Amino acid sequence: YYPLSALLAAAFLIVRKVPPLCRGLPSQREDGNPCDFDWREVEILMFLSAIVMMKNRRSITVEQHIGNIFMFSKVANAILFFRLDIRMGLLYLTLCIVFLMTCKPPLYMGPEYIKYFSDKTIDVCISPTLGVSGSLCPPPPLKPVLLWQEELEKDKRVTWIVEFFANWSSECQSFAPIFADLSLKYNCSGLQFGKVDVGRYTDVSTRYKVSTSPLTKQLPTLILFQGGTEIMRRPQIDKKGRAVSWTFSEENVIREFNLNELYQKSKKQSKPREEGPEEPPAVPAAVPPEESKKDK
Numbered sequence: 001y002y003p004l005s006a007l008l009a010a011a012f013l014i015v016r017k018v019p020p021l022c023r024g025l026p027s028q029r030e031d032g033n034p035c036d037f038d039w040r041e042v043e044i045l046m047f048l049s050a051i052v053m054m055k056n057r058r059s060i061t062v063e064q065h066i067g068n069i070f071m072f073s074k075v076a077n078a079i080l081f082f083r084l085d086i087r088m089g090l091l092y093l094t095l096c097i098v099f100l101m102t103c104k105p106p107l108y109m110g111p112e113y114i115k116y117f118s119d120k121t122i123d124v125c126i127s128p129t130l131g132v133s134g135s136l137c138p139p140p141p142l143k144p145v146l147l148w149q150e151e152l153e154k155d156k157r158v159t160w161i162v163e164f165f166a167n168w169s170s171e172c173q174s175f176a177p178i179f180a181d182l183s184l185k186y187n188c189s190g191l192q193f194g195k196v197d198v199g200r201y202t203d204v205s206t207r208y209k210v211s212t213s214p215l216t217k218q219l220p221t222l223i224l225f226q227g228g229t230e231i232m233r234r235p236q237i238d239k240k241g242r243a244v245s246w247t248f249s250e251e252n253v254i255r256e257f258n259l260n261e262l263y264q265k266s267k268k269q270s271k272p273r274e275e276g277p278e279e280p281p282a283v284p285a286a287v288p289p290e291e292s293k294k295d296k
Helices: 002-009 011-017 039-056 062-084 086-102 148-153 170-186 202-207 250-256 259-275
Strands: 115-117 159-165 191-197 221-226 229-234
Touching: 002 011, 002 062, 002 086, 011 062, 039 062, 062 086, 062 170, 159 170, 170 191, 170 250, 170 259, 191 259, 229 250, 250 259
Parallel strands: 115 191, 159 191
Antiparallel strands: 159 221, 221 229
């Protein structure tokens, strides 16, 4: 994925600068040199650099930075190729479409402690390192599985943080390692982490009012459940039904959801359940009173 993205992002630079390829290309330079940028091409590239810098100010992970560079570079390449020759522009656009259909960004495959929900069931996938993962799912079990709402409501003392995501969303892919890292740090018997693919299970997105349109700003969405009831979510939705801008960084999630406080509270609540009921103290056997000297 990354080598092909880099090749497409640098396609115009290669075509314009490599002598065997740039021979015969039209140019608006005064000296007529076809192997160098003209002033209009320099303006487009400078404008591209400014947009990438602005977008990367809100990027959290390295993947987000690289993704922004690749995306806007492809847009600039398409404009430059169409300006150069409409046939070259159509060829480049076709290559980009084929690339998008055949190559997908690599999904996060690292360790995590997360339970994956479907629309009706809860699917727990086994990881070779930690015991729970979404990457190595076994075939569906033969025994009945719990309804996912029943799982959320099974123990009122258990708090759930569920991520509503879609595999096609670049924002969700960038947030995946952050959410996995949070699950490794804060998961305990009283604080559980879960994920549900609303791109696949549309009934869940409709029920919890999470938009899955390509232009939505609601992916990913984090919802905090206590006793099966929604307590809070990020991003929030305003009165017009639009998502309020929110940065999905590890620091923001910890602060907004009070994870440190929730973790300590959940650990305290889970201790009595783990230790079990206390045994009543043993009653000492009755000791006969000493005989008095008179009795002797």
